[in-house]
Amino acid sequence: MTVHEVVPALEQEEKADPFLLGGETFTSRLLLGTGGAPSLESLERAVVASGTELVTVALRRVEASSSASMLEVLDRCGVRLLPNTAGCRTAREAVLTARLAREAFDTSWVKLEVIGDEHTLLPDPIELFEAAEQLVDDGFTVLAYTTDDPILGRRLADIGCAAVMPLGSPIGSGLGIRNPHNIALLRDAVDVPVVLDAGIGTASDATLAMELGCDAVLLASAVTRAREPERMALAMRHGVEAGRLARGAGRIPRRWHAEASTPMQGLPEL
């Protein structure tokens, strides 16, 4: 291979870097939530720009729903729907919601979300674990939205969750990844995919998630509530790809002092 063939080969390699989730293969490592979009047109443009193949949707009482038109939009985008259990506060509610979602969406995949507090929207780890156990037993492919606790993540993986999805910071906060150390520890603690979910504010947060070793990133507000959702969706797509490439390339070690890259040999005496 000539020097000039190396970069195109790397780009091909990147494109052929499949993301295995729940026994299926995806090309994109960016998952998009649909909440918060100012219009269906804006949502559609953002979904296309993001390059995502998997979008989350919620289940609500039919009167409050504009579901038919939203489903048409997502169908046009050719993306797969991932139902969530957003708004559930107990294992019982979450399990029932997942079972209803399975009926509505004809899929056994679920983003399991059990919220413990209305102000922080942080997951309730005990209710989450109980719901995950029941749903795994019931044949669901459970993608568990969790805290960044590596021990809880390992327990969720051990009982058969298909992915562990730690938050970077509270939902919709845009605070980025508050504890990168925990995300890296969690990544090392489990063999299933780790998807950084929640708290992403901008593209560099998504890049950091990937640099820390996450397999994918799930975000919504950072795109849907951006001034230009479509442009931010494109930024997130590139951010995720950049982080994945950088992780693979291997960052240099951090040093306390400088290390010159220019040789000292041959320095002229001026």
Place this chain on the structure above:
Amino acid sequence: MQVTVNGVPTDVDDDCTVAALVAARTSGHGKVAVARNGDVVPRSGWESTRLSAGDSLEVLAPTAGG
């Protein structure tokens, strides 16, 4: 007879089925789920499940979120 649908007391025919309730409530797309008194009613059981007075029903559909 009276049942509760999505939190609202509602009068329905005495022989109303889950299928009839869904047809009256939704815009025709297939992605709907129904809970009756806290249990899932599978799609395969919608035609054969008749409502009873006092039933509490949740008729749900996808919405943007997550």
